[in-house]
Amino acid sequence: MKNTRRLLVLALILSVFSSGSFAQKQFALKSPDGKLNADILVGNTIEYSVSHAGDLMLSKSPLSMKLEGGLAFGVNSKLSGSTTKSVNQTIDVTIYKRKKIEDNYNELTLKFKDGFDVIFRAYNDGVAYRFVSNLKKPFKVESEQAVFNFPADQKAYIPYVQIVREPLEKQFYNSFENTYEHISLSQWDTKRLAFSPLIVEGVNGKKVGIAESDLINYPGMFLYNGNTSNSLTGIFAPYPKEIKQGGHNMLQGEVQSAESYIAKYDGATSFPWRIVIVSEKDSELADSDMVYKLATPSKIADASWVKPGKVAWDWWNDWNLYNVDFKAGINNETYKYYIDFASKYGIEYVILDEGWAVNLQADLYQVIPEIDLKGLVDYANKKNVSLILWAGYYAFNKDIEGICKHYSEMGIKGFKVDFMDRDDQPMVDFHYKAAEIAAKYHMLLDYHGSYKPTGLQRTFPNVINFEGVHGLEQMKWSLETVDQVTYDVTFPFIRMIAGPVDYTQGAMRNATRGNYRPVNSEAMSQGTRCRQLAEYIIFESPLNMLCDSPSNYMNEQECTEFIASVPTVWDNTISLNGEISKYITIARQKGDVWYVGSLTNWDTRTLNLDLSFLGEGNYKADIFKDGVNANKVARDYVKETIAIPTDRQLKISMAEGGGYVMKIYK
Incomplete structure (x- = not known):
């Protein structure tokens, strides 16, 4: 020694x-x-x-x-x-x-x-x-x-x-x-x-x-x-x-x-x-x-209460439900529907985004009359689902202690805090103090509208996610000239160095390069359906949104079941290949199961994957791959089960703006 x-x-x-x-x-x-x-x-x-x-x-x-x-x-x-x-x-x-x-x-x-x-x-x-x-x-x-x-x-x-x-x-x-x-x-x-x-x-x-x-x-x-x-x-x-x-x-x-x-x-x-x-x-x-x-090691002695997971989200899909007998919007009936959806697919959380608190008051104690928060918490508890509330920065910062105490006692599990949009000393200090106070009341924090993570997620593990990314929300309003597909195979090499991303993937409306257009109330993604699935593996995100409408997800049973099943924290991660702005493949392990995701830019691409990390044994994989017509119809995909070759070498192909997904098991 x-x-x-x-x-x-x-x-x-x-x-x-x-x-x-x-x-x-x-x-x-x-x-x-x-x-x-x-x-x-x-x-x-x-x-x-x-x-x-x-x-x-x-x-x-x-x-x-x-x-x-x-x-x-x-x-x-x-x-x-x-x-x-x-x-x-x-x-x-x-x-x-x-x-x-x-x-x-x-x-x-x-x-x-x-x-x-x-x-x-x-x-x-x-x-x-x-x-x-x-x-x-x-x-x-x-x-x-x-x-x-x-x-x-x-x-x-x-x-x-x-x-x-x-x-x-x-x-x-x-x-x-x-x-x-x-x-x-x-x-x-x-x-x-x-x-x-x-x-x-x-x-x-x-x-x-x-x-x-x-x-x-x-x-x-x-x-x-x-x-x-x-x-x-x-x-x-x-x-x-x-x-x-x-x-x-x-x-x-x-x-x-x-x-x-x-x-x-x-x-x-x-x-x-x-x-x-x-x-x-x-x-x-x-x-x-x-x-x-x-980063500074955890200040929370026992963080076992911090529960990562998936979130059914309302804002990106503009609360758009159909085939229902009530008017969808920011009201109890709509959120009960989201809770029912989350419960059916084993999704841990539902978020109530902007609109549940009275507008222009910057007061999180003022709830609109259409929402009965305590009633929704009780309803969600019966369905084994938890609720998270959106909070504007100024309103949250006015009384962090009181707000966390009040809503933790009600049964709310955390806050998505938004619109900080600065990183001067007082704002950085706000991130730390809010995390410290929220931890006291066993509350999760998702810092949206924030600068990139800098290790606070280690110091306070209840800070479970950060935005600071050009996420899928941009597709609600961005012009056709914005190239989100190339960005998707660029930021994992750069922004994700800092830590997790609140990218909010999961679009069921998928557009080829020539078909994308911004539609705020019925938004779409650039690239294929399999791309959206692969992003749940590629993008590090312990609190991971399902951005689209429950109505759309229930029309896409196979994809929804897969998304809901993908873990959000992992036992191991291996970056298999990649070139900045061209393509990337990442393998992540949870228990005895490996998930592999690949993304390409706007080039069709064939990759040879080395799966030797699997070790000995016979393996199968459930795969989602771009369909033969995915270059024209981005939602076209094929799901099948394959045997992993004994030499552990596998050739995969992706369409323009495409993706590829594997769930590998013995």
């Missing part, structure tokens, strides 16, 4: 040299497998670079924090010492894409006399660093320097803020939803911010992912390239000075003016991790654990 420790510590090579009048120290931190190397230089500034198997992935990039009053972390700072350690452990997880996570890294902590530390970690799949303040007095952070310098003018997948507003500061108020632009760094639109995660192409097919984790009580990181160079810079929303109620149905907090700083503290604190993920193959990005691993 002692020899092992010595070998691990030897991976941290430290050398010292002088440069000019200021002594510089250089540190080299290697990943456990030795492929990834972070070179860290401490002098007048702190800089680091990242290479992988000899390939330079990130050039020298500075990092620092400027505090109010002239103090700076990382500028002319005096190094007092350093420590190293190596960790190889397993994290046990309950609500995730696998039960166990390998947490193996080498760590270097740089200690400075100026009252702060910088911690670097090297994993086999990436490098991360964070600042830690040891100051015991109140202080304010004026700015943070988070720079990512790339060795060449490389192409990137850029998720710009959707609406262009000037000046740039107005773009901090946004929904964190957009498709990607695949352009060179030098082609960056200098009038636009982007949000993370973001992917930059490197040499030899490698990719670099920029992300963050453990975002607690600090603004989230946007990315910007103001001079169309090879460099990306972190940009942070300032601390709000004046906030006014407004926005959608008076449910948002709109920043009217801002302070000159981005964050304030009463004393010592740890800042978020800045992450540089390096992948040799695109498929590795679709199965990254970096954000989860770096």
Whole structure:
């Protein structure tokens, strides 16, 4: 054991040299497998670079924090010492894409006399660093320097803020939803911010992912390239000075003016991790654990009460029911019908989306007269179904404790909180505090209208899902020029690095490329029916919506039964193949059953799948595949049972915008 420790510590090579009048120290931190190397230089500034198997992935990039009053972390700072350690452990997880996570890294902590530390970690799949303040007095952070310098003018997948507003500061108020632009760094639109995660192409097919984790009580990181160079810079929303109620149905907090700083503290604190993920193959990005691993462990001692599952959802299908003897809408009869549907198919939850509370009041205690919430809870309980309520941010934030207490006592199981649309320090703090209070009352939270996840789902497992994705709701209003199919095979490699997505799939109206059009009240998807089924496997989503009408689902018995049967959390996940914006295949295990899903872009595609992970034994699979006419009629599909070949090699085909699904069992 002692020899092992010595070998691990030897991976941290430290050398010292002088440069000019200021002594510089250089540190080299290697990943456990030795492929990834972070070179860290401490002098007048702190800089680091990242290479992988000899390939330079990130050039020298500075990092620092400027505090109010002239103090700076990382500028002319005096190094007092350093420590190293190596960790190889397993994290046990309950609500995730696998039960166990390998947490193996080498760590270097740089200690400075100026009252702060910088911690670097090297994993086999990436490098991360964070600042830690040891100051015991109140202080304010004026700015943070988070720079990512790339060795060449490389192409990137850029998720710009959707609406262009000037000046740039107005773009901090946004929904964190957009498709990607695949352009060179030098082609960056200098009038636009982007949000993370973001992917930059490197040499030899490698990719670099920029992300963050453990975002607690600090603004989230946007990315910007103001001079169309090879460099990306972190940009942070300032601390709000004046906030006014407004926005959608008076449910948002709109920043009217801002302070000159981005964050304030009463004393010592740890800042978020800045992450540089390096992948040799695109498929590795679709199965990254970096954000989860770096987050603060669970604050809930016993989270066994947190129940993931499926949700019958009303809003996307516009409460459209047919062949019923009542007027469908936001009323008791409609929700009893949704509850009956959920009960029939073993769906755990029904959500009451916007409309159950009196409009324009921002008051969640005012329920419209057409809804008897207690009566619906009692009715749902008899059917073994639970209810979740939609809540606008401003209304929820007015009395989080009282609202959670009141509705938990009524029997409501959680809230879908919407329209935050900011990630400044107070808004990030709201996410944390709401999670903490909701956990006290055993309430789930689905953060819709929110920034991307940054590990809060590990810290508070009752935060069961996040939006921050250009989801299927966009198909209610997006023009035909919006390419959702290509987005579907792009964001699993990028946005899902951060964590789960509230994408809300499950459309039973499916359109080919030429047939799609936006219809708000009877929306459709782009791509085939099998694509919608495969998305329940591909997209990580512990609280997973069935977006379409119960009436439509009951006309599609085979597909509905399959959707209802797919788990939402998993024992294991394997990313089998994929190329960003082209195709992806993911296998996920629950118990003795494996589910495999594939998606393609608008190209018809044949893939050879290696199913050797199944091991010994004879296996069969129930499959859903695109029908022979799916290129013309997107809902065309075939369901059949096949034997898995003994050599575990299987050829599959997908139509344009298609998908393929397997449920494999012995």
